[in-house]
Amino acid sequence: MADTEIPNDLRYTREDEWCRMEGTRIVIGVTDYAQQQLGDIVFVELPAVGSSVERGEPFGVIESVKAVSDLYAPVSGEVVEVNGDLADHPEHVNEDCYTDGWMITIEPSDASDLDSLLDAASYRRHVEERSTE
Amino acid sequence: MSGLKRTPLHDAHRALGGRMVPFAGFEMPVQYGSILEEHAAVREAAGLFDVSHMGEIFLSGPAAVASVERLVTCPVDSLKPGRVRYGLLCNEDGGVVDDVTVYRLAEDRLFLCVNASNIEKDYRWIVRHAQPGARVEDRSDHYGLLALQGPASAAILAQLCPLPLDSMKRFRFEEAAVAGATTLVSRTGYTGSDGFELYVGSGEVGGVFQALLDAGKPLGLRPCGLGARDTLRLEAALPLYGHELDDTTSPLEAGLARFVKRERGGFLGAEAIERRASAGAERQLIGFVVEGRGVARAAYPILHGGAKVGVVTSGAPSPTLGKSIGLGYVPPALAAPGTRIEIGVRERAVPARVVETPFWSPGRAS
Incomplete structure (x- = not known):
């Protein structure tokens, strides 16, 4: 998995989401590894702005040609922004998962949730463990 | 693995x-x-x-053609060497054991190309119903x-x-x-x-x-x-065994009547297929296009006016058409092209419409 991009400045979940801290808020998307595993993304279903999400619970759905997968919230909090472009351009998740492919921004309700996230090195090990199975 | x-x-x-x-x-x-x-x-x-996972089951000997004639829904004796026909192996209840292609190799020699998931089941079924004078051999490997x-x-x-x-x-x-x-x-x-x-x-x-x-x-x-x-x-709206077809579906419900020698009969399941047809089919396979946002997937419910009326057997985004399409079973009254239905996608009822199949064919504008 040497060709999997895992930026050092992001935090990660074991369910292959990335998190970028922007002030008090957290921007969330799926990782390069996730989009490679899923293949061509054809549909992304995201929550509405103002809804609340719970750490470890599904907040949306991502569909490839073949499969449907849940998206899991890395932290609890309120959804304050949603990437509406993905409705018409789900391929952004394949093309630019860390930029145009972002999904939602959360205002966390409990800052200590952030402690459970992986750093880039830990996440890389998690990816490598699965790809050598 | x-x-x-x-x-x-x-x-x-x-x-x-x-x-x-x-x-x-x-x-x-x-x-x-x-x-x-x-x-x-x-x-x-x-x-x-x-x-290569598909199976090849050979029949040879003087009773090979008569055996296959009895086993499959399509005519076999009229199949000339060098020609292939699509047909179904049916059980006594008129359900589909498998869908197969029959290859006529010679006067007394044929083989059936069968689905990977059914190789052993088909082989046992064929051996059980082959007539004396027909040798059956699974040559899949x-x-x-x-x-x-x-x-x-x-x-x-x-x-x-x-x-x-x-x-x-x-x-x-x-x-x-x-x-x-x-x-x-x-x-x-x-x-x-x-x-x-x-x-x-x-x-x-x-x-x-x-x-x-x-x-x-x-x-x-x-x-x-x-x-x-x-x-x-x-x-192309081609059925996949385990999705559109299984041991309980009649070939007529699945829209495969043109592969069934109904007038001639004489094949396994023929009486049951006719009995089910005259009793009136409970369900009919349809093709549909999803008109709202969402992708239909196998096992999702098909709804009409909010009530569950059927089930999706296959569904996916169609890369050629750029729409979400699917196949599924509904009561015959809802099977006419143009009928408005909904697909239950997670908690939502997404509008869809029954359409003619195939969804795509060569030479037809996509």
Whole structure:
């Protein structure tokens, strides 16, 4: 998995989401590894702005040609922004998962949730463990 | 992936970057790169599939033809050597044991190409119902099977094979050398596009696979996995056993009446199929296009006016049409093209419409 991009400045979940801290808020998307595993993304279903999400619970759905997968919230909090472009351009998740492919921004309700996230090195090990199975 | 069988092309798939998944007891490539690109290659140029997991069950001897005539829903005695017919093996209740293609090799020799998931079930069924004087042999492990599909298929195959392919019609086959290997070349397929299926000895199929990839590359040929095979067959509205067909579905409910010799009868399940038809079918297979946002998937409910009336058997985004399409069973009263239905996608009822099938065919504007 040497060709999997895992930026050092992001935090990660074991369910292959990335998190970028922007002030008090957290921007969330799926990782390069996730989009490679899923293949061509054809549909992304995201929550509405103002809804609340719970750490470890599904907040949306991502569909490839073949499969449907849940998206899991890395932290609890309120959804304050949603990437509406993905409705018409789900391929952004394949093309630019860390930029145009972002999904939602959360205002966390409990800052200590952030402690459970992986750093880039830990996440890389998690990816490598699965790809050598 | 322990306990799974591998086809003779396993190492070639790995070398090509194929993502291997379990399918019908085999480890098979679901995709090499993008399913959408593999799908497009078949519609616009050509794709090469390893379908060596499919089974080949041979019948020979003086009672071979009569045995198959009794076993399948399509006429067999009128099938000339060198021709293929699609048909169904049915049980006594009129349900489908498997859907198969019947190859007439000679007066007293045929084989059935069967689904991988059903090889053992079919073999037992055929042995049980074969007449004395028919020898039944499962030769699935002796053959590799390649599907070369797409409009450029004939031009690619012609580089490796001396047959006059331009004059070879659909549902005909001939034996010939392909890249030096003795091959049964059949103008058939499971994509809706033109193409060939190539039965090659399992020891030689690797060489033929590589020779085709090399010859086809300048013409846009790509290796294709089971993911694209599924979206291609769905656009062509070809049934997949275990989805549209199973031991309980009647071929008539599945819209396959043209493959059933109803007037002649005499095949296993014939009486039950007629009995079910005169009692009135409870369900009919339909094709539908999703008109709202969402993708229909197998096992999702089909709704009408909010009430569940049926079930999706296959669904996917159609790469050629750019819409979400699917097949499913509904009561006959709701089966007419144009009927508005909904698909239960998670908690939402997404509008959809019954349409004519196939969703796509060559020569029809997409």
